Amino acid sequence: MKKEHMTVGAIREIAHRIYEMKLFGTIATEVKMPGQFLHILPSHQLQPLLRRPISISHVNQEEKELTIVFRREGEGTTLLANKTPGDTVDVLGPLGNGFQVEEVSAGDSVLIVGGGVGVPPLYDLARALKEREANVTTVLGFENKEAMFYEKAFQSFGEVFVSTVDGSIGTKGFVTDVIQEKNISFDRLYACGPVPMLKALETNYPEAVGSLSLEIRMGCGIGACFACVCHVQGDASGHDYRKVCSDGPVFPWREVVL
Amino acid sequence: MKKEHMTVGAIREIAHRIYEMKLFGTIATEVKMPGQFLHILPSHQLQPLLRRPISISHVNQEEKELTIVFRREGEGTTLLANKTPGDTVDVLGPLGNGFQVEEVSAGDSVLIVGGGVGVPPLYDLARALKEREANVTTVLGFENKEAMFYEKAFQSFGEVFVSTVDGSIGTKGFVTDVIQEKNISFDRLYACGPVPMLKALETNYPEAVGSLSLEIRMGCGIGACFACVCHVQGDASGHDYRKVCSDGPVFPWREVVL
Amino acid sequence: MTALRVELPGLDMKNPIMPASGCFGFGEEYAKFYDLNVLGAIALKAATHKPRFGNETPRVAETPAGMLNAIGLQNPGVEKIVSEKLPWLEQFETPLLANVAGSQVEDYVETATVLSQSGKVAALELNISCPNVKEGGIAFGTDPDLAAELTRRVKAVSDIPVYVKLSPNVTDIVVIAQAVEKAGADGLSMINTLTGMKIDINTGRPLIANETGGLSGPAIKPIAIRMIREVRRQTELPIIGMGGITSVEDVIEFFLAGADAVAVGTANFINPYICPTLIKELEEWMEAKGYHHLRDVKRKGGWA
Amino acid sequence: MTALRVELPGLDMKNPIMPASGCFGFGEEYAKFYDLNVLGAIALKAATHKPRFGNETPRVAETPAGMLNAIGLQNPGVEKIVSEKLPWLEQFETPLLANVAGSQVEDYVETATVLSQSGKVAALELNISCPNVKEGGIAFGTDPDLAAELTRRVKAVSDIPVYVKLSPNVTDIVVIAQAVEKAGADGLSMINTLTGMKIDINTGRPLIANETGGLSGPAIKPIAIRMIREVRRQTELPIIGMGGITSVEDVIEFFLAGADAVAVGTANFINPYICPTLIKELEEWMEAKGYHHLRDVKRKGGWA
């Protein structure tokens, strides 16, 4: 965990309002697992004030290179999207706990489900699982064809299915529709995306083994401010909690209340 | 008077923390007299919030080119100094009333006195007066040698004397010391610089004919907010006022209370 | 355009956007940039009974996402305003909201009387943030009884609706709102500036000659939104919302909080075209959302 | 380093800079970035008598040059804080200022008693911004009598100095400061957050689950500076100043306003190294100015 000015490498718009950016710096050498994230300061002025959490999509340790993929949403991600190669950005990272790939064995059937900007952290997860010789299937959900990205990238790890809300490509509907339609079975399930998607998966697969990654509004990003807590499932006291930034953002299924 | 995105041309540091910048746009074609100013928005973020008043130093109407010279002071001028050619800046201008060169006749002895970043608006004034065949003498005051600029530029209009507070170049002391030392006499006196300098001139030359240009903290820059008013000399009611932004920034000697 | 029409007491506005008092003078400067007829209304610079020079300079200072001002109610006095400023404004069909200030109740009453009788303004806006000289400097706007008394006295002399402009420098703004409502206010304007200070670290002295100034601009928007929502929950009075508006998203946020119209202050200094720009963008936003009336926006905020 | 030393009641600080309560947890996270011994003091996250989960999420939202938070005093309860958090902090020589919260007087008294008797904290900081459940939700910090009563009761059980942390959501902060001074407060912390709100224009609902949140960050600095100067003029009590500090210039501005030490809150989230950075920069600034003691800075602000 480190605060560093990383250097921006290539940046390109890979889908409608979706940007892929390379960042160079020693933070890359500290990444331990897929699913960790960066806390990025988009500006050195007092506005916007706070850092933005963005997942690490891919690490190249030798090149000290990180890849992030983000949607141009509000002020912060717009400033980020306007960076040009050679610019520096103030980055805190790597933060949080990611996906434990050690729990997967060769030959396991693994289903990876990503929705929208929940897709990026799953990229290095899929790669790692493929390396562990798991049978990887990926289901990616997007708003529409224009917003789709990385569906080709995931094909190098296994079969890929896509759903779009408007049906402009792939199955019309949600990721859960694809899984049912294609009758996909799995030993392990990994997911990242909007909470309604995660909830639908939890409802449909109440016994799922694996983990999910959560998004929540953050302050510090390092566990100090308690902005990002969530309840723990089955906690009778009501006081038990997990911090998404430092305990997560990746949690086993059914550990936290979605 | 217009709000426009002007294009930044050449920008260079011409003295310690002093930048000269070219700006292109139709505002250049609307400049009426030397001493008018621009109200420049240094950032499109909410911080820094307000525009910065910067004098027009030189106009090239055909090229639609303005020259400004400013000191990197705080947040706003630092952002401005970091612009690169091709960037655009949001400019409101030309604003205010400048120096009335029509009041000067051929052969008049004119003394131009500038202090620090009060020097820039005097540049096109000197040029205009020279064109009217006045005998121009210029006295420029700076903190020290490193902060000195434009002393050569003014030489094309007449004799130039310099004072520095630390004596690192020219006469040690203030502009008033130079005028006394060199025994400079004049029919008309034009000045721009810190208020203490203007006050010293007013005290030393209580009969001076000509005008001075004032600096004051501004809001709107166009006469609407009443941030920039000053008292009128000899006003018994106490209610009389001038707005520096729209009545000034240039006033005849002894019109306003310094 | 009809989708943006708003009818408030005295103010028949073709859209809900007006410049805020003190940030637009008496309109002359901005008329050089655009036709003032496009505005929903115009809140005029404060009028006092006697002419006032106001405070010494510097009168403004910049702060993070905000600014301080201590203009000190500089104005030529209500008589001159009526004789010299309002006639020029009569060329526009835009309703005028005349801001009234003073340091004792009598000042307000005198000023309100003159403005109301002028036949040139559509409504009054009582600026109750001014310190009451008789009561030892307590601002009218911080004491519910003083605020109510002032409202009552002005209502008694005014033939036109009276909006009371609330100060945010209070423990409980709802109490003040309810007090002036009971006293007969026809509407509320909120919020005025928060008292702040900036010290120049080079001199060790406050940067504003008056020492303190009023904080405006985006920095105060969350406070304005909170207060408007608090007050909206407790009163049916129309609310003209203001405090930090710079974008159409901000305008919408004010409606969602419970405002019925909005005023734009500081942003005029940044962009002289801000009011017409926001009017255009609001219309576009409503069209894109399929909203037919501002009521649809307010309904989304939970207000029927 | 000696030039930066400050001695306040209970707090022997090697420099005047501490992290603010709630923005630094119990120090563990920031200890991964630097040695906490460099800090002048540490203001701990609020402790309550019973454990609290706090509010639902989202608990934070960004605003222009500021942020809203409604954490809701999440903490494991004072017993666990004393048994599980304070022992770890004992490895540092830095004095601890324990923030105390509650919803009735008895809660504060219980919590203060436990903390005072723990022998592990140097002073208490009473967070009087919490709503008093018994008095129907009026915050202790907005009523001078409640604030004084609370101070008196806590002073009665505390062997260590008691700082009272003032709420800025009041009409007259001087009245509250004077009330707690009379009630025996050893010092003041100011300011806590201003109540604000942000509405999500996509949902029409407040962005913070709790609806309102506390506004902190640079946006509120002018209000903090104004209030500290107002209070400094009327009391001799030491003041720990806070509200929007992000730079060494801000730190100096607080001293010029009348603060005796400063706390840094929100800025820790932007730059985890902010406190050590400010300590270093303050020292450099003083050296460059030829100041030998913080008194020299305060003198420049008009305070002897």
Ligand SMILES: Cc1cc2nc3c(=O)[nH]c(=O)nc-3n(C[C@H](O)[C@H](O)[C@H](O)COP(=O)(O)OP(=O)(O)OC[C@H]3O[C@@H](n4cnc5c(N)ncnc54)[C@H](O)[C@@H]3O)c2cc1C
């Ligand atoms: C652990 C984690 C990983 C993430 N990874 C990615 C990623 O890889 N790619 C990607 O595109 N997005 C990701 N997000 C979401 C991303 O943080 C937001 O889209 C971004 O913060 C929006 O900032 P903005 O300034 O553009 O938007 P604004 O709406 O202007 O932001 C205002 C404030 O709200 C916060 N905020 C707004 N939306 C979100 C959100 N969805 N989650 C958390 N905070 C939010 C911002 O951080 C900021 O503080 C992730 C979020 C989390 C918590």
Ligand SMILES: Cc1cc2nc3c(=O)[nH]c(=O)nc-3n(C[C@H](O)[C@H](O)[C@H](O)COP(=O)(O)OP(=O)(O)OC[C@H]3O[C@@H](n4cnc5c(N)ncnc54)[C@H](O)[C@@H]3O)c2cc1C
């Ligand atoms: C009519 C006029 C013409 C000017 N012409 C020039 C010029 O040609 N070259 C030049 O270098 N400077 C000029 N100045 C001064 C220039 O406006 C300030 O240096 C500049 O605003 C500082 O902004 P900042 O953000 O760097 O400093 P900051 O200190 O961060 O500014 C904070 C706020 O204070 C205001 N402010 C700070 N210093 C001044 C000042 N001296 N005068 C007015 N407002 C100030 C800023 O505009 C801003 O609102 C002129 C000022 C006026 C009024």
Ligand SMILES: Cc1cc2nc3c(=O)[nH]c(=O)nc-3n(C[C@H](O)[C@H](O)[C@H](O)COP(=O)(O)O)c2cc1C
């Ligand atoms: C320079 C300036 C002058 C102001 N003068 C007045 C005034 O005369 N009367 C008044 O009621 N409010 C006055 N205000 C307050 C504004 O009308 C408005 O309530 C406040 O600035 C908040 O809105 P904003 O953030 O959009 O500026 C003034 C504000 C500024 C910045």
Ligand SMILES: Cc1cc2nc3c(=O)[nH]c(=O)nc-3n(C[C@H](O)[C@H](O)[C@H](O)COP(=O)(O)O)c2cc1C
């Ligand atoms: C996330 C967060 C949590 C806070 N928690 C507390 C708290 O528990 N007790 C308290 O007295 N103040 C609390 N505060 C207020 C800060 O201590 C400080 O007074 C305020 O944030 C202003 O300082 P700043 O602008 O530097 O953040 C909290 C502030 C923030 C941002």
Ligand code: FES
């Ligand atoms: S974001 Fe601060 S604790 Fe998680």
Ligand code: FES
């Ligand atoms: S700056 Fe607004 S009137 Fe001059």
